[in-house]
Amino acid sequence: MTPEMTIVIATHDNLALLQRCLEGWRTHASHQPVELLVVEDGCRDGTADYLRAQEHAEWGRIQFRWVHEDDAHELRCTNRGLREARAPLVTSWHDDMFLECDWMVPELLATFSAYPEIGLLALSRGLRFGGWAGPLETFEDSIDWRRLVSTIGSGPLNWLRLSEVDGVMRPWTVRRACIDQVGALDEEYRPTEWDESDLSMRIRAAGWKVATHGYERDGAYVHQVSSTLGRHSWERRTAQALRNAKIFFGRWQSTIAAEQPRDWRTWWRRVTPRAAAALPASIVGGLARRVRIAGARG
Numbered sequence: 001m002t003p004e005m006t007i008v009i010a011t012h013d014n015l016a017l018l019q020r021c022l023e024g025w026r027t028h029a030s031h032q033p034v035e036l037l038v039v040e041d042g043c044r045d046g047t048a049d050y051l052r053a054q055e056h057a058e059w060g061r062i063q064f065r066w067v068h069e070d071d072a073h074e075l076r077c078t079n080r081g082l083r084e085a086r087a088p089l090v091t092s093w094h095d096d097m098f099l100e101c102d103w104m105v106p107e108l109l110a111t112f113s114a115y116p117e118i119g120l121l122a123l124s125r126g127l128r129f130g131g132w133a134g135p136l137e138t139f140e141d142s143i144d145w146r147r148l149v150s151t152i153g154s155g156p157l158n159w160l161r162l163s164e165v166d167g168v169m170r171p172w173t174v175r176r177a178c179i180d181q182v183g184a185l186d187e188e189y190r191p192t193e194w195d196e197s198d199l200s201m202r203i204r205a206a207g208w209k210v211a212t213h214g215y216e217r218d219g220a221y222v223h224q225v226s227s228t229l230g231r232h233s234w235e236r237r238t239a240q241a242l243r244n245a246k247i248f249f250g251r252w253q254s255t256i257a258a259e260q261p262r263d264w265r266t267w268w269r270r271v272t273p274r275a276a277a278a279l280p281a282s283i284v285g286g287l288a289r290r291v292r293i294a295g296a297r298g
Helices: 015-029 047-056 058-063 074-084 104-114 176-182 195-205 234-258 273-297
Strands: 005-011 034-041 064-069 089-094 097-099 118-122 126-129 148-151 161-164 172-175 209-212 221-223 266-268
Touching (some): 005 015, 005 074, 005 104, 015 034, 015 097, 034 047, 034 074, 047 064, 058 064, 064 074, 074 089, 089 104, 089 176, 104 118, 104 172, 104 273, 118 176, 172 176
Parallel strands (some): 005 034, 005 089, 034 064
Antiparallel strands (some): 089 172, 097 221, 118 172, 126 148, 161 209
């Protein structure tokens, strides 16, 4: 089977969640034109042995590959995956994300086919940058709502539409043609943070659009965020984020300011019959989650 999408999964000592991650893809996408490419990053927890077994399994011989890096961290591992990917579309995925449907991949393939102007699509949330150029001395400054807004697009039609954004957060799907033209993630941002938004801005500068849709909210997958966030202290994470935010806005603030005020495009989702059937339940579930969150905050 010739893959139409490569799923790149960087992993480091997270075997139990990686097993669940790959099982989700095996269960829901083994009949679809995808290849799973795991970048094993210096694991010491038995991950390599597990991956060797997977590549010899029946589904693994057709859809699965893995490569080794020696503790290179997420950004460099993602770049290795971008280099090794064989498909025209590449998805950057976390090992603690679990696919729960069989309709997301067909929808993504249909979306990129229908909208050649979209170069990169975020699968959870995107970022819109404002022209505010206030102080950037603390982590809180870097996420000031006047500087950026996290979004899945304006409701209620955001259940049915893709929405244009400036930057993205993982997971996302990108055209290989974009990477070939503008390059991969900039390793000045290593180990991670703001590298994806920098890539998004370069893709936009080359003439493509960047968009987002809330597939996680739709129930397409579950992200166990705590397994990633809990690896490093809050102080270390925020210091890294601030450092990289300064690099990002140092490069792009003048471009962002020149674009204001900005119009935002939308596109209709290329909803498959299975996705349409799941939509009412996902809307009800999404609204229920919002009510629970609001109640907890209140």
